[in-house]
Amino acid sequence: MSEVKFNVFSGGTVTIDHSRCVKCETKVCVDVCQTVGNGFILGLNEDGLPHLIVDEAQVARGACVEDMGCLLACQIKGENAILFNLDMDEFEAALKEMDEKPVYARSLRENG
């Protein structure tokens, strides 16, 4: 099964896994993109699956406004088919340099 993958302006990629989309009844990613996302970059192809309706080069130069609406809507109203891979190389390097765990990785005391 195919996938849609495109670059975003800030660095990184968005991937939409069509093997999950075929099970999706809502196609909420398209609704969200065309309502809250100012870019309107997603539509449905002839098979009823989400795809880019604008040129990839335009998407990469900012037509995708990276509001992440498709990602979150798909998680709770779709089939969790969307992956944002946003580059943060320096952040990964910073984590490796840290002597202590970042707060999100710390455990709560016994009451938790």
Place this chain on the structure above:
Amino acid sequence: MRLYEYQGKELFAKAGVPVPASRLAHNIQEVLEAAQSIGYPIVLKSQVLSGKRGKAGGIQFAENETEARQAADTLFKMEIGGQPVEIVLVEPKLEIEQELYMAISADPSLRKPIAIFCSDGGVDIEETAETNPEKIGTIPINILKGLRFYEALDLIQSNAEERFPATTARSLASAFVQLYQTYRQFDGSLVEVNPMVVTPSGVMAADARVDLDDDAVSRHPELGLDSVEDTGARPPTSLEIAAGKIDEHDHRGTAHFVQIDPDGSYVKEMDMIPIGFDCVGTGTSLTTMDELIPLGYYPVNFCDSSGNPTGSKLYRVTKIILSQPHIQGYLFVSCISSQQLDHTARGIIAALKELYPETDGKPNIPMVFAFRGSWDDVAIDLFRQHGISDSPWVRMLGRDTIEKDAALAFDEAYKVWKETTGGLQ
């Protein structure tokens, strides 16, 4: 962004401003090797970003190898303004006849750069401005024309204690023009030489202070600098460097992040509770801090995510804020904002769900989100839809609240969290 003295002098040398011959040293052996190639007597200058370096003993002189070894040993054991001395600039000791002050700075009231000259150099210019303001001469610079040689010459001669000999005055004026060119070429906010010295062999920049516009650093890859917020008199932390990348090439809104207390030592000393912090609007940051601090909470970072940033900016900067190990809470507070806050909310939610996969985004520390402005109702509803606001220590506030409400809500959430969980291990 403030550069080290040696970096500033490299830019000066490229522009043609006379600077002393110099070498960098990272240990005693390198100091001795540098001294041998330069020749005694030498001056050893610790390379730190902190001011008042001379008064702190960070500049030492040596007449011979024994003194050089001793001075280097002293310097490499020093901390100045909390920064360990790791680099020493070795230069010949100059035969100084006169010390002057020259700078190019920005004057916001004129909305122009200005050239500043004072015949009393080598001393604190702020002090001179207090005690002898008449000694400081300034002229505004038309950026379309640049600093003209004759303007610099006039500024120097009309503010000299005694008129300089023509050769010296011409050299100083040339240096001034070249300093201005450095300021413009590299998007400076301050280019300062204190002192510019007159020696028997000519004029020379004995020191260099170069501050660049933070937002323009990415325009100068040739400098090999990380694009970060101004961190004052200390080098940027690795998290600040990571955050600097967020805005580097993407100018859709901002994510300005600076650590106020990177190692948590100040908060510990003050016996306060460290928290992570993100605001829409710098004014809101300040007023929220004013409300938090009397309650015993201290934001260990500043972050301004405004100007309608993308969700992905919020996603990235939220991950950075929540990677600070010491924080025991997090606040997001928007001003009454025109930016589309549902985009902001989505970025934060995406980060929370990634960082806390086991609880589907519910955090392990207390959090308050105050969304006030465009699409604030949608922003709040998104937290409800994703179940994050169901957490017993998460509070959501809307447009009918003020900064004090956010601080009080955080205090209440923190107490619930502490009582329920005992806090972090």
